[in-house]
Amino acid sequence: MNRPLRAAVIGCGNVAGNHAAAYARHPGVELVACADVDPGRAAALAARFGADPAGADDVLDLDLDLVSVCTPHPTHEAVVTAAAARGLHVLCEKPIAIDPAAAQRMVRACDDAGIRLGVLFQRRFWPAAQRIRRAIDDGTLGRPVLGEVAVLLHRDSSYYTADPWRGTWAADGGGVLTTQGVHYLDLLQWFMGDPVEVSCSHTTFKHADAIEVEDTAVATVRFAGGGLATVSMSTGLTPGLGCRIRVTGSNGATVGLSEYPEGTEARLDVWAVPGAAAAGSPYGEGLEPDVELAAINGALAPFHALQVADFVAAVRDGRDPAVTGREATRSLAMLTALYASAASGRPEPV
Numbered sequence: 388m389n390r391p392l393r394a395a396v397i398g399c400g401n402v403a404g405n406h407a408a409a410y411a412r413h414p415g416v417e418l419v420a421c422a423d424v425d426p427g428r429a430a431a432l433a434a435r436f437g438a439d440p441a442g443a444d445d446v447l448d449l450d451l452d453l454v455s456v457c458t459p460h461p462t463h464e465a466v467v468t469a470a471a472a473r474g475l476h477v478l479c480e481k482p483i484a485i486d487p488a489a490a491q492r493m494v495r496a497c498d499d500a501g502i503r504l505g506v507l508f509q510r511r512f513w514p515a516a517q518r519i520r521r522a523i524d525d526g527t528l529g530r531p532v533l534g535e536v537a538v539l540l541h542r543d544s545s546y547y548t549a550d551p552w553r554g555t556w557a558a559d560g561g562g563v564l565t566t567q568g569v570h571y572l573d574l575l576q577w578f579m580g581d582p583v584e585v586s587c588s589h590t591t592f593k594h595a596d597a598i599e600v601e602d603t604a605v606a607t608v609r610f611a612g613g614g615l616a617t618v619s620m621s622t623g624l625t626p627g628l629g630c631r632i633r634v635t636g637s638n639g640a641t642v643g644l645s646e647y648p649e650g651t652e653a654r655l656d657v658w659a660v661p662g663a664a665a666a667g668s669p670y671g672e673g674l675e676p677d678v679e680l681a682a683i684n685g686a687l688a689p690f691h692a693l694q695v696a697d698f699v700a701a702v703r704d705g706r707d708p709a710v711t712g713r714e715a716t717r718s719l720a721m722l723t724a725l726y727a728s729a730a731s732g733r734p735e736p737v
């Protein structure tokens with residue numbers, strides 16, 4: 388197939404510009420349309436990238452090859468399965484869904500339709516994340532035995548009140564664990580292997596006026612390979628301290644990356660492996676003031692572009708994308724177990 392692949396973005400809110408920009412700049416893709424249930428949002432995004440605006444249903448009639456789904460969490464299933472039923476390849480934003488049964492139905496519908504389903508976890512495409520994964524694969528660390536995740540962010544209440552779907556159990560599916568933290572739960576299981584049991588406790592100390600979901604959570608995770616990890620996450624910090632993940636291997640070596648300020652390409656802040664012990668400050672030269680959401684999303688755009696390029700190549704080459712729908716169900720399974728543990732007050736299986 389030598390002609391450009393015809394792509395559309397469905398859902399034209401905060402993150403959609405990263406997808407539209409990646410398609411518009413990809414030499415093998417034509418960005419045909421930007422679609423939204425809100426015609427004004429579709430028109431605004433389409434105008435930015437020289438595409439046509441479209442409605443949420445008509446977009447599927449545009450003789451497309453693939454779509455990005457950038458709609459709120461509970462709508463992912465309907466939008467993904469409608470696109471799959473038309474034979475379109477789908478790159479869906481994270482989390483794949485907020486209900487594991489919905490995620491399974493999505494994976495099955497895409498398998499049955501014979502189309503590729505990818506799920507956006509663009510932080511896997513950071514060179515620092517790839518380097519950690521290589522250190523695990525090539526045995527530099529031995530077996531991963533100890534993990535540490537900290538997602539310590541700032542959000543204003545206005546972030547939650549800007550859209551009615553945010554901060555509710557029914558529509559957002561959860562708080563910091565689901566919306567911000569799932570990127571790091573994905574990295575954690577990508578590095579440490581299959582989680583088998585979690586314990587979790589969460590609270591809402593900062594944003595209780597604006598949301599019903601958690602803004603703060605702590606958890607421990609036990610992995611099939613015997614590894615253990617701690618997780619702490621919050622959107623209640625002022626200023627935010629960004630995110631970090633560290634992995635210690637069975638030989639005692641530790642590698643880690645930090646994302647600071649939020650959205651900035653992560654750097655390796657610990658590379659304490661045999662023959663090359665090194666650690667830097669995760670905060671660089673100093674603390675930054677809180678970063679605007681648009682700047683956070685904008686800084687992540689090059690890595691959306693890398694994942695979009697991988698997805699386009701997967702469609703062209705008839706291979707799986709880097710993060711398949713099935714792979715994305717793993718972080719969702721962990722999320723579901725974390726909430727179950729917080730509710731039961733006991734460890735819960737994943």
Ligand SMILES: NC(=O)c1ccc[n+]([C@@H]2O[C@H](COP(=O)([O-])OP(=O)(O)OC[C@H]3O[C@@H](n4cnc5c(N)ncnc54)[C@H](O)[C@@H]3O)[C@@H](O)[C@H]2O)c1
Nearest residue numbers: 398399400401402423424425428443457458459462480481
């Ligand atoms: N990968 C990342 O770094 C990243 C960053 C931000 C958001 N996200 C994810 O992207 C998704 C969207 O988040 P957002 O912050 O852009 O949301 P948003 O609320 O800003 O935008 C969602 C858009 O979808 C539209 N919409 C709702 N239902 C629709 C439907 N059925 N068909 C077409 N359009 C519909 C809404 O009108 C809105 O314009 C979520 O899954 C979120 O978690 C990912």
